[in-house]
Structure formats: structure tokens, C-alpha cells
Amino acid sequence: MTDEILAIKEAVDETSGEPRDGYIIDYISGREVRETPEEVDAVQVFARTLVEDYDYPKSHIRTRPQWRVKARPSDTKKEYPVDIAVFNSNTHDEDNIHIIIECKKKNRKDGRGQLEDYLRFSKSRIGVWFNGKERLFLKKHEVAGTVKFEEIPNIPRHGQRLEDVGLFERRDLRPATNLKSIFRAMRNYLAANAVGITRDEVLAQQLINLLFCKIYDERFTKPTATVSFRAGVDEDHDQVLKRIQDIFEKVKKNYKDVIDVSDSIRLDAKSVAYIVGELQMFAITLSDRDAVADAFEVFIGPSLKGPQGQFFTPRNVVKMVIDMLDPSESDRIIDPACGSGGFLVEALRHVWQKVEIQGNELGWPENEINSAKQEAAIKNFRGLDKDSFLSKVAKAYMAILGDGRGGVFCENSLDRPQNWSAAARTEIKRGSFDIVVTNPPFGKKLAIDTDDILKTYDLGHEWKKDEHEEFQKGNLHDKQPPQLLFIERCLELLKPGGKLGIVLLESIFGMPKYEYIVAYIEKRTTIRAVVTLPEDLFQPYTHAKTCVLILENTPPSDDHDIFMCDVKWCGHDSRGNPTYRVNSEGKRELLDEVPLVADLYKDSGKK
Template identity: 55%
Template sequence: MDGVAGATDQRGRMLVTEEETRDGYVRDIVSGREVRATPEEVEAVQVFARRLIEDFDYPKSHIQTRPQFRVRARPSEERARTYPVDIAVFSAERKLEDDVDIIVECKRKNRSDGEKQLKLYLSMSSARIGVWFNGDDHLYLYKRYKTDGTLEWSVLPNIPKFGQTVEDIGLLKRRELQAPTDLKAHFRTIRNYLAGNATGITRDQSLAEAIMSLLFCKIYDELNTPPEDLPRFRTAVDEPVERVFSRATELFQHVKEEYPDVFQEHEIIALDPESLQYVVGELQNFAITESSRDAIGDAFEVFIGPAVRGEEGQFFTPRNVVQMMVDILDPQPNETLIDPSCGSGGFLVVALEHVWKKMENQGERNGWSETVLERRKREVASRGFRGLDKDSFLTKVTKAYMAIIGDGRGGVFCEDSLAEPQNWSAMTQERTKLGSFDVVITNPPFGSKIKVTGRQKLSQYRLGHRWRQPRGEDWREEGSVRTDQSPQVLFIERCIQLLKPGGRLGIVLPESLFGMSNYGYVQKYLLENFKLISFISLPDEVFQPYTHAKTCVVILENSPPSDDDIHMAIADWCGHDSRGKPTNRVNDDGSIELLDDLPKIAENLAPLMDWHSND
């Protein structure tokens, strides 16, 4: 079981997430005690306890999980029946009954039943705030007394951070926003809420488009709000929903005006006001632009869902795989780079960050002003970075994300990368020429169910023609064009066609291309025509739980083959298991280490590359 010491994966490798615990138990993050690893405990109680500590800044000294705090059924009677509470938050370290401020219940109930239970517990205690959280959805309930002594209930957009009052919710200044610790979990909560409550939206892509528009409003607001000002992306306690909706709509209008090539003037944020306020409340405390994750890629993964992505072979590349490939290929500010299957822009964004870091170092050495540095960053992004994808929604996401972080959106086009270049738009043809790129980096779609057909398209590629292996002889190319071909095979050749002589390619491919005899012609094509630099075998879990395809990373140079050694690497760990849970290990000194071989591989291979030896 994930999160439980003593558990192993399918290879018998030990998995641990906290301190050493017995099989079937997990160590409570607050008390340090071993507790049974029930789904409720692992997926809800421990998740929200961690949020209280990491996102809301509550010290463990003010939180009680084990032993459980108990609410008396009748507060006037000492021996009355009591109800255990999953998490209690106190206003003081002494944790007296009168000091309890927040009660958190994590039962697997629906929202209506959760609300009834919270009202009961809040009525019987001094707590003012109740939280129901079942791992997928949440409710923040506030209790106050009217002048006549009767109870009044209201739903909060969020709970106060440590040191805040309820009245402070939604009033954090821009400088007080902090990076989220688990952004994907918050997106998952938002997605579950919207799927069950948003009015007028039923399709996953419609939900994704709505949340993307709102997310870019959030990012735009962060980048354009002075440190001491209140962000416009906020919702306060008892603030009319119409006011929040109006502020978000006005913010989206600014986004559309700044990026007219990304958003159309007629576009709206297609959420009802109540749903929009929910999303704003969930995200308002965070600085999305300071997140260590690709926020847009994470949001897309959550909102589109594995079924839709699986049909098109769209399995988004984990950030650590992207980072490893970028570090090895080491793109430079004066070079051109393209991802011909750019998806939501993960490779482009990480490569851009890599190049900008080099420019920042150069600017520091040369004494560039901040204005000069920012101008040169934008010039490099616009001049040197290109992305293609045949999915119009994905290219829109990539354009918008690149626009928000520093431009380069003008180099992203909605095109079928495998089509004949003369069939691309005039702008794409002008700015994306074969044989013009220093670096190609990509993870093309692959899968047994998707095939490329069409004689005209296939005839562009040697690998689109038939190859034959007579008995006892080597593979040889025949003249006839195939009826179909797997996209990953054609992408290899298209990527190489995009490279300048001496340019370098990093590509994620199914390992079957190099292990199955029926793909021997692909191996022959590569080994006899190009300089193969490195082959990195990735763990089975890299793209799980979305697909079980065994993959590898191939690094090659568009140069004649040589007798140089091919740098081989095998990664046993990729940072998560087959269900997407982190693979952590407790070291002898008690520290927790994420088991991930990919940064080590990049660290070892990058110095062996001599890409820039002649610069």
C-alpha cells in the first residue's frame, strides 16, 4: 500500500514515505504515531493535516489528530456521550476544550451528509469553523451567533491561515501569497467540485477551457499586482458572488487585450458565478507563478482525464524527464529549438527557463540592467523557440502559458507536424523550416491504435516506405510506400529533418522500437545515418498510471555515425510508483529521500557532451 513502510512495488523494491512503520500502518504527520492506513486516513486525514501545516502555516503544536479530540453530545454534562473528531485545530498550544477553533471531519460522506455532521459538531463545541474533506471535495462552514442568540451558518471561500481571523480571508497582499505545496491536489479538488456542481458544463474539455482561462487570469494578476496591493483574484467572507464574478470578468478582459493572438474577443469564462467563486477561493492564497511544477500541464492532466489523452497517445511527460533531457541537450541563448509535438508546452517552458538562467548569469557578468535583460529574454523566446501540435486546444494552452511567463507565443502553431510542410500555413512555413533548428526535443504520441495514413504524407519519409529483410540478410529499403505507419516512427525522421547539420535531438520513444525484431529497419536507419549519443532506459512507472508502455530517451546528433561509445543509462526510479504516488526512502539519519534516478543521470551525462566545444 502506498505511503506504508514495508510495502514494495512489483520489483520488490521497498517504498517508504515517512518514518519506518509496520505494514498496514502510516505515521501520522502531526502526532508521529502509527495509525492504520485506511483509505480515509491516507487520502483525506493525512492530506488535509499536511495542508494545514504547509499551506495554512498552522504549527503542529496547535493541531490534534491522535489521540482524537472528542466533542461532547451535551456540553453541560461531563459524562455525556462524545464524538471523535479527525482533526482539531486550537487557538493555543494548551489545547483546552474552550480553545478549539477548527474541526475537520474526513468521513467518506457526500457533501450534504458532511454538512449535517459539521453543524452537529460545531453546535456542541466552541469551534467556529468546520471543515468537511473526503479527499475529493470539501466544505468550509462558519458558525456565528445572531443578536437573538440563534445560530447562523455560512460557507467560507477558504479557512484563515494561522494568525488570521475569518475576516482576513481573501485579503492577503500580493507579497503574502506563497507557492503551493501540492498544486495538483488542489486542481483535483476543483475538478471534482466543478464536475458535480458547475451549471451548463458537462464535457471535460469545456471544463478544462474554463479553468484554463481562469487560471491565466490568476497568473496575469500575480504578475501585474504590486507587492503591497490586494490581488484582484480574490474572494472575501460574505462578499457577493456577483462582485467576484465581475472582478474576474474584468481581469479576463485585460488578459484578452494583452494576448489577442491567444484569446478571441468573444471568449468568456464559461463558469457560473458560484463555481467561479469556488475556484477563486481555492487558489487565492497561492502564488501560482512560484510553483515548482508546470501548473498548466498539471491542470490539463487533471481536467482532461486519462481516457481522452489515451485515445490520442497524449501522455504528458513528467517534469523530471523533461528536465533531464533539457539538461543533457543544454540549449543556448543563440540557438533555435523546436518541439514538433508540444502538447501543453512542458518541454518549451523548461528549455526556456534553462536558457534564461544562462542569460541571467551572462547579464550579471556584463552588468545588464533588469530592463535590458527582460528585453533580451523576450527576444530569445520569440526568435528561437517553436512548437507545433495538431490539437488546437493544446496549442492554445502552450501559447497562453508562454505568453504569461515571458512570451514566445508567436512561435507556437496548430499544425500536423507530419504533414507536408507546403500544407502548413504561410506563417508556419516562414518560421518553421526543415533543416533550421539546433535542438529538437519532444515526446511524440505513440500507441498501437493510432496510425498515420495517406500516400502523399508517407512518401516524405524513408521510414514511410516498405523495408524488407530477406532470410539471412540485412534490412533493405524497397521503393513502395506503406499503407500506414506508427506516428512515433515517422516523428523520428521528421525531427531529424528539422535539424541543422550537427543539430541534436532528444526524443522519448517506446523501447520496443529497439528491442523488437520487426523494427530492425528503424534501428538500421538510425545507426547507419546518424551519430547516436545516448540511450536512457526509463522505468515502467514513468507514464503510469496512464499507460504501461515501456519507454526510453534517445539522444542523437545529425552527423555521420562514429565509432564513439554510446552512453547508456538505466533508471530504476522515476520519483513515483505505478499509481503516481511519490517513492520516498527513510535514510539512516532519519531524512526522507525521493527515489529518482533521472537528476543523477543528467548530472552524469551532461558533462560528457561536447555540444559547445567549438563555441
């Protein structure tokens, strides 16, 4: 069961009671319906979208009993059951039928064919096919006595004419309630239909470019002016592409730190019109930040296959680590292996929440609170990643959710700082950060073998015990896993008393060959917490078992407590599927112990 439909089920359970096993409560009718994949992933999701995003009253929508249309002109029984029917009023009859939605799990070609059959013998002019993964919008019209069907960029909101689709004033845009579903549909469409582009990384970069066009248009369009990021019904795809390319030229001037001068919109005109049609009625800049983060990872995730140890740290673990570190509004924060920016974004969210609480307590006006948020994002958040694509993703991520993009740099964190760009050297200095948080790359095939880098690190050398059983630094290693060098670099970045939260391979703390690493950590820092995580955490990408270490950059005391926690369940299994259990009240809930850890840590007094 998807996260979206689980939320629907929980919401209706509170008012309608628990359905029988194998059933869910239909969002529109309130009736029990079988818990089929079509119902769970498509019908209920789109029904909710019609109400929450398109403003259609539930009374105008029919799911159960199903509305039926003719299978042929002579049909008097109306044999075809429609998954969702939308009417122009509370009266559900053929004269008022407005939109037909078909949700069978077929491919795009078959879905369109069946939708056309439904529309052909109905008075509805508009149709939608949605299978939980892709969406298709059609309009029906008659040419010389022949029924024709054309794809359209979207369907009208309640009260809007079909001809007005895309003609939104800036003030008409609203946050989306289910961006994850929309981004998933866009990603699947592009993967199957984009002309000339097949690599996930390139598709992801193109989406970033279009998102910046959307953000720019939202920020620089007057409230009463019609947005430029739009695609209208019957509008030529090339015309839409030209308008977006014009916006992109302005984006390149305003986001020079993210978008290269040589960057371009490489998607074909039809694909651009599709993406614009999906996003045009929403205000991305006003959408819930967690929703945007979820949606962004849905799209970007497939482009990260982990060949260089690049894996998204699961959101529940990211939040756990940030909550344990508990950054304040004034803390300077850095992730020296920031990847796509997950830790930075969660830390930004955490800090902004504190700013809001403080501002509300002191009676600050909203613009002053927003100004304080912006200042924190710009002044206090920094990130490094040597992968140009990932650093761009992180910049885009920070720009979409806040505006800390200027603090993200494409540099090799493990290299000598004098080899970084002047901007990175200015903004990122050793001993200047209150909090370092990171999940450095790991993998059997990853190794640093450059003497020029290795010799700058204590942990780039061999360590052997002397006659007093004390470790002494020896010869230079031939090669060293980057994760080990990151431990030293992270500690170098911290101020005295600063805190480090780092995801490491659990084997570092159990294998005799890494005993010197443990000794190094114990000698230089105060260990505050060790949280072991399930082997399933990074599956299905890698079987590596990891742990989280919370360290304080202070000399260790002879006697101090260490918070120890062993997490057994992380919310998904080895295939990445959600894990559920039935609680004491007989309700199904996600089996995930990760969110419990931070509160246990704080209660232990180790915050």
C-alpha cells in the same frame, strides 16, 4: 503514501528520529501517530497547510492529544474527537477555539453533516472538511435563535478576520506550498458539482481560462490595490462571476494567441466562486515552477485519455531527456509534437537555471536576469501540435511558468510546411533548431494514410534491400505510423550538429520489418545514446514499451561509442502507484532509476 506526506515524514525524521513501522510523526505535536489513510492524505497535509500557507503558529494548533467537542448539549465528557483544532492563542480552551477541521474520508454531503455536528456544540465559528481530495469551508451563525451554516470561499489567514477573507492587496499574495493538493481539490469539486459540464476536457479548458484571469490580475494590479480575482464571505456568487467575466474580457484582448474571442466562462457562478476562493490568496506567478507544473498536470491529466496516442510523458523521463540534451541559453528548441508542453517547460526551466547561474556569477541585477529569461523564452522555444486543446494547454503552461506561449502553434507537424499558418512558417523553418525533443504519438490504431503527406517523406515509402544488401527506396506505403515519419521530420528541423531526443517504441529496434528505419537512422546521424525504459512507464494507459534515443545530426563515424542503458524501475507500478524500497539506512525511498541516467550519460563523456 503521497509525495506530500512523504516529504513531511522525511523532514521530521531528521529531527525526531525514525518512527515505528506503521507510524508517522505528527507534523504539529511531534508524536507518533498511526499511518492511516486519513492521517496521511488529509490530517498531516492540511496541518502543514495551516502553518505554511495560512501562517498559524504550531502552538495555536492541536492535533495530539485530540481536542474534543460535545456530542449533545447535555454532554459533559466531550465525546467527539476533532482531527485538527485551531485556537486564537497558545491557550487551548473552549473560549479560544477558532477553527475546527474534520478529515474523515467521507463524501462531501456526509463530511459537511459531521462538521456541522462538531460546530453546533462548539464556540468555533469556522469549520473545514478535507478528505485529501476535496475541501469545504463553513461558517456558523445564528438567525432568530437557530444555528445556520453557510459555505464560505476560504478561511482567514492568521490575524485576519473572517470578514476580510478575499480582501487581499496584491502585495499580500504569496506562493502556495502545496498547489498540487489545491488543484486536486478543485478538479474533484468541479467533476462532482459543476453544472452543465461533464467532460474533463471542457473542465480543463475552463480552469485554463480562470488561471489566465488570475495571472492577468496579478500582473496588472498595483501592489497596494485590492485584487479583483477574489470571493468574499457573504458575497453573492453572481457578483463574483461578473467580476471574473470582466477580467476575462481583458484577458482575451491581451492573450489573443491563447484565448479565442468566442471563448467564455461557462462554469456556473457557484463553481467560479469556489475556484476563486481556493486560489485568491496565492501568487501563481511567484509560485515554484515545479509545483505549478505538478498541480497543472493533476488537473489536466484526466482530460488526456490517450485515444490519439496522447499521453503525458512522465516528469522523471522528461527531465532525464532534457538533462541529457543539456540545452544552453542560446539554443533554439522545438517540440514538434508538444502536446501539453511538458518537454518545453522542462527545457525552459533548465535554460533559466543556466541564466541565473551566469547572471549571479557576473553580478547582474535581478531585473536583468529576469529580462534574459524572458528573452530566451520568447526567442528560442517553439512547439507544434495538431490538437487545438493540447496546443492551448501548452500555451497556458508556458504563459503560467514563463512567457514562451507565442512560440506554440496549432499545426499538423507532418503536413507540408506551406500548409501551416504564416506565423508558424515564419517561426519554424527546417534546419534552424539546435535541439529537437519530443514524444510523438504512438498507438496500434494510429496511421498516416494521406498520399500527399506520405510522398513527402523518405520513410513514407517502402524500403527493400538490393543485391548488395543496401536499402533502396521503393513504392509509397498505403499507411505509416506517425512515429516513424516524426523521426524524419525531427531530423529535418535540426541544424547540422544539432541534437534530437525522442521517445520511440522499442519494437522499432527489434522487429525485422523496421530494419530499414534503423538503417536510415544509422546512415543519417550519429547515435549518442539508447535508453530502454520499463513497460510500466506509460501504464495504466498503455502497455507499450519505449526507449529514448539521443541522436546528433552529423554523419556517422566508423568508430564511435554509444551510451546504452536499461532502466528497470520508473517510480510507479502498472497501476500508477508509487514503488518504494527500504534503503541501506532502513529508510523508505522511491524506487526510481530514471533520475540516475543523465549523470551516467554525462560521466561517460557523451554529453
